[in-house]
Amino acid sequence: MAIIGNLIKGVINLKGTLESDPNPVEEQKSVLSDLLKKAKDTEFGKHYQFKNILASDNIQTTFSTSIPYHDYSKMNTDWWNRLHNGESNITWPGDLGYFALSSGTTGKKSKRIPVTDDMIEVIRQAGIKQVFALKNFDLPADFFEKEIMMLGSSTDLNENDQFLEGEISGISASNIPSWFNGYYKPGEEIAKIDDWDKRVQRIAERAKDWDIGALSGIPSWIELMLEKVIEHHNLDNIHQIWPNLQVFTSGGVAFGPYKKSFEALMGKPVTIIDTYLASEGFIAFQQRPETSSMKLITDNGIYFEFVPFKPEYINQDGSIVADAPAITLADVKPNQDYILIISTVSGAWRYLIGDTIEFTDIENAEIKITGRTKFFLNTVGSQLSVNKLDKAVQFLEEELNLKIPEYTLSAKRYDDDFYHSWYLACDKLNIDSKILAEKLDKHLSDANKNYKVARSKALKGVKVQIVSSDVFYEWSGANKKKGGQVKMERVMGEEKFEEWEQFVNNYS
Numbered sequence: 055m056a057i058i059g060n061l062i063k064g065v066i067n068l069k070g071t072l073e074s075d076p077n078p079v080e081e082q083k084s085v086l087s088d089l090l091k092k093a094k095d096t097e098f099g100k101h102y103q104f105k106n107i108l109a110s111d112n113i114q115t116t117f118s119t120s121i122p123y124h125d126y127s128k129m130n131t132d133w134w135n136r137l138h139n140g141e142s143n144i145t146w147p148g149d150l151g152y153f154a155l156s157s158g159t160t161g162k163k164s165k166r167i168p169v170t171d172d173m174i175e176v177i178r179q180a181g182i183k184q185v186f187a188l189k190n191f192d193l194p195a196d197f198f199e200k201e202i203m204m205l206g207s208s209t210d211l212n213e214n215d216q217f218l219e220g221e222i223s224g225i226s227a228s229n230i231p232s233w234f235n236g237y238y239k240p241g242e243e244i245a246k247i248d249d250w251d252k253r254v255q256r257i258a259e260r261a262k263d264w265d266i267g268a269l270s271g272i273p274s275w276i277e278l279m280l281e282k283v284i285e286h287h288n289l290d291n292i293h294q295i296w297p298n299l300q301v302f303t304s305g306g307v308a309f310g311p312y313k314k315s316f317e318a319l320m321g322k323p324v325t326i327i328d329t330y331l332a333s334e335g336f337i338a339f340q341q342r343p344e345t346s347s348m349k350l351i352t353d354n355g356i357y358f359e360f361v362p363f364k365p366e367y368i369n370q371d372g373s374i375v376a377d378a379p380a381i382t383l384a385d386v387k388p389n390q391d392y393i394l395i396i397s398t399v400s401g402a403w404r405y406l407i408g409d410t411i412e413f414t415d416i417e418n419a420e421i422k423i424t425g426r427t428k429f430f431l432n433t434v435g436s437q438l439s440v441n442k443l444d445k446a447v448q449f450l451e452e453e454l455n456l457k458i459p460e461y462t463l464s465a466k467r468y469d470d471d472f473y474h475s476w477y478l479a480c481d482k483l484n485i486d487s488k489i490l491a492e493k494l495d496k497h498l499s500d501a502n503k504n505y506k507v508a509r510s511k512a513l514k515g516v517k518v519q520i521v522s523s524d525v526f527y528e529w530s531g532a533n534k535k536k537g538g539q540v541k542m543e544r545v546m547g548e549e550k551f552e553e554w555e556q557f558v559n560n561y562s
Contacts, residue, residue, distance in 0.1 A: 078419040079384045081353040086113060089357055089397055098133055098145040098403060118359065118380050118404070123395065125373045125406040126165050133401075137168055140216065145401030146170050153214070154222040156333035166219065167333045172399035174229050176355035177222075180336035183351065184303075184329065187341040191325060193300065200267025200298050203239045205279055208253070210246035222333045223271075239264050250531070254279050258286035261295055268301040270329075272541065273312035274459065276302070278527065280319045293321030305329040307541050308423055309346070311444050314451050315459040315481070330423065334407055335398050338421060347420040350383075355399040358383060363391035363410050365437065368427060374406060388413050391424050391439060410439060425544070437504035440544045447478070449497045450490060457481040460526040460542055464551035471514040475551070477558065479523040491518040525561050529554065 087108065094104035102121050110116035124132075133145050142149050145168075152169035206223025218225075227245060230238060240257050247253040261283045269276055280292050287295055302316070302324050309316075309326055328348050330338040335356050338348035350358060359380040361367060367378035380395055391410050397403050411421040425440030447458050460479035465472055476494065495516040499506040509515070526542055546554060 076353065078350065078352040079382075082357060082383050083114065085353065085355065086117060086357040086397070089355075089399065090117070092399075093146055093401065096143050096145055096147055096401070097136075098401065102403075114382050121404050122376060123374055123378070123380075123404050123406055124402070125408075126167070129402065129405060130165070134166070134168060138166065145403065146172070146399065151218060152211075152225050153217050153219045154225060154333040155219050156221070165333070167402075168400050169222065169225055170400045172355065173335060174225070176399055177226055177331070177336045178229070179354055180339070180351050183354070184327075184339045184341075187339065190342045191301075191327070192343075193325070196298070197267050197300055200237075200300075201239045201264050202237050202268045202270060203257075203264070203266050204245075205240075205257075205269070205271035205276055206245075208246060208248045209242065210248055222331065226331075239266065250275075254282050255286075258282045261287065264296070265298055266296040267298050268303060269299065270303040271305065272307060273304050273309055273316060274307075274527070274542070276304075277312065277316055277319065277459065284319065291321035292319050299324060301325045301327060303327045303329055305331050308441070308444055311447055311461070312459050313448075315457040318457060330421075332407060332409070334396060334400065334402055334405065337394075337396070341418075341420075345414065345420065347414040347422050350419040350421060352383065352419055357397040359395040359397075359404065360386055360392035360411075361395060363393050363424075363427075363439070367393070374427070380404075383419060386413050386416060388416055391441075393427055412441075437508075438498070438502065442498070442502055443544060445501070446494055446497050450478075450493060453493060454485070454490075456485070460523055462526075462543055462546055462554065464546045464548065464554075465513075466517075466548070466551065468514075468517075472512055473515050473517050474513065476516065476518045477525075477554070478518060478520055479526050480520045483520055483522065485520060487518040487520055490520075491516040494518065519558075521558060525558055528561060529557055532557065 090099070090104045090108050090113070093099040094108065099105075107113060107116045107120055122128075129145075136144050137150055138153075148170065150168050150170060152174075153166040154169050155164040156167055204223075204227055206227055207221035209220070209224045209228040211218040211220040211224060211228060213219075220228075224245075227238075240253075240260065244253060244256045244260070247256060257279060271279075283289070283295060284292055289295055293299060299320075304312075304326060305328070309328060313326075325343070326346070328340040328346055330336070330348050336351060336354075337356065338350045340346060341349045352358070359382060361374055361378045361380050367374050369375060374393060378393075386392065389412055391412050394407050394409050394411050396405050396407055398405070406427070408426055410424045410427060412424050414420050414422055422441070425443075443461075443463070447461055450456060451458055458478050458480050461476060463474055463476040466475040467473075476491075478490065495509070498516075499509055505513075530542060543550065
C-alpha cells in the first residue's frame with residue numbers, strides 16, 4: 055500500500071476543497087498594486103512616478119498610459135545594463151544574484167534577464183500551485199511516491215562577477231527545496247554536466263536505477279533523451295524500463311507537433327500536462343484534464359496586458375508599435391490572438407516577452423500559446439501564425455501517417471515568384487515531397503482565408519524538402535546549445551534561412 059502517496063494525495067485533495075474560487079481580474083489588480091508599491095523607490099519607479107500611478111483613480115489605465123512598451127533591447131539598454139555593472143535598486147529593489155541566459159528561438163546571442171530572489175520564490179510558489187492542481191487529474195496514490203525526471207539546462211551555473219548565470223530551468227533546479235531532492239532525477243551530479251550529449255548518456259546509463267513516474271521538459275529534448283535510453287538498453291519502448299511513468303509535464307512550446315512521435319516511444323498512455331515557464335517567469339500551467347489549455351497564474355508576482363495581434367501593430371523586427379492598444383484581463387475576448395505583455399517581480403516592466411496567446415476560457419483565464427511575434431509569416435499577406443502552421447503539420451501527420459516532430463519555413467523568392475519554402479523532419483525520408491507540398495498548400499488554403507487570398511495573388515505555392523530530425527538538433531547545437539530552453543525557429547527571415555539552407559547542405 056502506498057502509505058506516503060496516500061498521505062500526499064490526501065493533503066492535495068484537502069487543500070483543493072478548502073480553496074475558494076479565484077477572481078483572476080481582481081487578483082491582477084492586486085498584483086499590479088503590489089508591484090508598484092514595492093518598486094516605487096527604484097530608479098525605474100521614480101523615473102515613471104509610480105507613486106503618482108498608485109494615487110490615481112484607475113491604476114491599470116494610468117500604468118498603461120504612463121509607461122512605454124519595452125522589448126529586451128530597450129529594457130537592457132535603458133535599465134538592465136546598469137545591473138550588469140553591479141548597480142542595485144534599478145528596476146526592482148535589492149541586490150541581484152542571478153541572470154537567466156535566454157537564447158530562446160531567435161538569434162545566437164543570449165539575453166541576460168535578471169532573476170531576483172522574489173522571482174525564484176514566485177516560480178517555487180507556481181510549482182506548488184501546479185502540484186496541488188494534480189488533484190484534478192485523478193492520479194493513483196503510488197504516483198506521488200515515484201521519482202521525477204526534470205530535463206532542463208545544466209545546474210552548474212556560470213560565475214560572472216558577482217552573479218550566477220544560466221538558463222531559467224537550471225536556476226530553478228539549483229534552487230529546489232531540500233525535501234524534493236529524493237524525488238528529483240537525474241540528481242545534482244548529472245544535472246551539473248554542461249555537455250548535453252554527455253549528460254544524456256549518463257542518464258541512459260543510470261536509467262535502470264530509477265523508478266520514474268513523471269517527466270518534465272521541452273518535448274524535443276525529452277524525446278531525444280528517451281530515444282537514447284531506449285537505444286542504450288535495447289528496448290521497444292520507455293515503459294519497459296520505467297513501467298510507472300504516468301505523466302509528462304511539457305513546457306516551452308506547444309506539444310501538438312510532438313504528440314505522434316512522443317507517443318511512439320511509449321508502451322502505454324501517459325497524461326500530458328502543459329506548462330508555460332519562460333526565462334521571465336512561470337506564466338501558466340494546465341490545471342484540469344478536460345482541456346489542454348493553461349491557466350494564467352494571476353495572483354503570483356506577474357501582471358499581464360494584452361495587445362491584439364494584428365499586422366498593423368507589429369514592426370518588421372517583431373516589436374510592437376508604440377501606440378498599439380493594450381487591454382487588461384477584464385477585456386479580453388476568446389479565440390483571438392494577443393501579444394503578451396508582462397510586468398514582474400524581476401523588474402521587467404510592460405515587457406514584450408515575444409509570445410502570442412489566445413484565450414480559450416475567459417472565466418478560468420485559460421490560454422494557449424499560438425506562436426511568436428517574430429514568427430508571424432505575413433509575406434504577401436498570408437498571415438500565418440505558428441499555431442496555424444502547427445495545425446497544418448499535424449494534418450499531414452494524420453493524413454499520411456507520418457511523424458513530423460520538427461519543421462521550419464520561410465517565404466523565399468524563386469526567380470520573380472514567392473513560395474513558402476518548408477523543411478520537414480519526417481520519419482519517412484523517401485516520401486514524395488511534391489505530395490506533401492500539395493497537401494500543405496490545400497490545407498492552408500481551406501483553413502485560412504488570408505492564405506487563400508495570398509495564393510490567388512503574389513504567393514505562387516509551396517515547396518517542401520525532407521531532412522532527418524538530426525539536422526534540426528545539430529542546428530540548435532551549432533547556433534545555440536542543445537537541451538534546456540532552446541527551441542527551434544518555426545519561421546525564419548531571409549538572412550537566417552540562407553544560413554539554415556547552407557547548414558543543411560553542409561550537413562548532408
